[in-house]
Amino acid sequence: MADNLTTEQRVLVVGETLVDIVHTPDGAVAEHVGGSPANVAMGIARLGHDTVLATTLGDDDHGTRCTEQITSHGVTIENLDAGQHPTSTALATIDDSGAAEYDFDLHWDLRPVTGLDRVAHVHTGSIAATLTPGEAVVTQTLAAAREHATISYDPNVRPSIMGTVDEVRDRVEELIALSDVVKASEDDVAWLYAGESLPDVMAAWGRLGPGLVVITRGGDGVAYRVSATGELAQAPARVDTVADTVGAGDSFMAGLVSGMLDAGLLGDADARQRLREATLDAVAGSVSRALATSAITVGRAGAYAPTRGEI
Template sequence: MSTDTTAPRVLVVGETLVDIVHTPDGSVAEHVGGSPANVAMGIARLGHDTVLATTLGDDDHGTRCRAQITDHGVAIENLDAGGHGTSTAVATLDDSGAAEYDFDLHWELRPVEDLDRFGHVHTGSIAATLLPGAEVITQTLTDAREHATVSYDPNVRPTIMGSVDEVRVRIEELITVSDVVKASEDDVEWLYAGRSLPEVMAAWGRLGPGLVVITRGGDGVTYRVSSTGDVAEAPARVDRVADTVGAGDSFMAGLVSGLLDAGLLGDGDARARLRAADLDAVAPAVDRALGTSAVTVGRSGAYAPTREEI
């Protein structure tokens, strides 16, 4: 954990759940997960003061989640307003390590208090689209923008998020209040079937973010800065793949960490710097993100690496 008391404090708002992973050989393992929780643990492991606002039940799964998240250096604020059990996701892996999910989710939450504690706010995935909690997410991001930067990862789950037309409207609404958007190539294909990555990235950039990044699995990443409209690519750095669970979340954590260190996230002035940044300015953060995700896919589950490991 960073000891720099002047560094921006990071708030992550979103779901925590237990991934129950079924592998092709028939074995079953449980891992603490949920995209926002993974991102929070990843950011904290990279040395940033991080708080996760989430919902956890008073059950064995909740106890396990609390222990692992706090062990990673993350402070938890439980916003549970419904008294539900801890959410779960059954992940079935194929022979390539790719996962398909079946969710049991509950997402009711109270508003986050004292948002002025934070210089950066991240959200994404199910929490940002699943009612009624998604309404609290919207208000949180809107209120936080007065003093903090915002990052967002749509991380779409087509089987539970609703119709593509409804989800697209919701995602674009959140993009308008975000400074950084990271999505996968699969996300874009589902949301905008038939449209090219550069076309979608330009459209998202016009909505407000200073940086849009699209991950393309083993083919690396494509990213675009809004200041110039310039686009660049970077290759993946993966040596071996155990599974892909948490890879996108690890990338997101590395990206936020790198941009914070570069002074391109963390307050209103950082937002202005990001809006003016060129490709060279954001490239080191993209490289850190590629490094963190490379370490993660080499391990089973959503492993969060430290700076020393990348």
């Protein structure tokens, strides 16, 4: 659990949990609990927020391992039933050059999410937002919660498994229109909108509805834009040492949500209105927290989730 008191505002994360099974050239095999939404949920909980993850896990050893690790970070897990399916996996085979080939075994048949009246903020993204049949439940959840809660979304596109770029772009824009905060990577934008500039894409996304759009740029830091004024700013990365970049984007997302909840820019309909009127100065502290959390993550091996005390 986080090394600070848990805040009262409940955060719901909706999305996949999976196990990464990594085969390296020396014959070693390592397994890691993953899935972008699961990583975000663990990151938000470690920063002291009451966090629930709506996901699916099989009744198997992988499911048990996922449950143990996620709950050890302070997350409550709901919607566990995966039917007769096993826990989703991503088999990664690493060659001598360090490149990876992936073989996914994914199952995403999410039951309707309950208890939305107790939720202040909902986050979703990645595979869960595009994979049928569960993606329909994701949409229903966001639409129902939006009446009283705020929404954040990270497309985190996976071109090899999500479909054609035209299909995915339409789906991404549908979810952006339901969101208050959108965070994507520079690579996401380059695939979805080949040849278009970041400022143009950010402006177009802002016109769909969110009050804040943030684009991560790896070692080049981030660009972010507030819709109220159309102002665009950049902030440098804070990384001193890099162990690996696993989970860096998810850690950034967790820090961003945490910072904005604390700033009163997420959490209810009034917060949504404040965000719609926000200037760059109003969101700068939240972006700063996100950069701090991701910097700590890349300095550790694996998708490490820092506590509030560490940042």
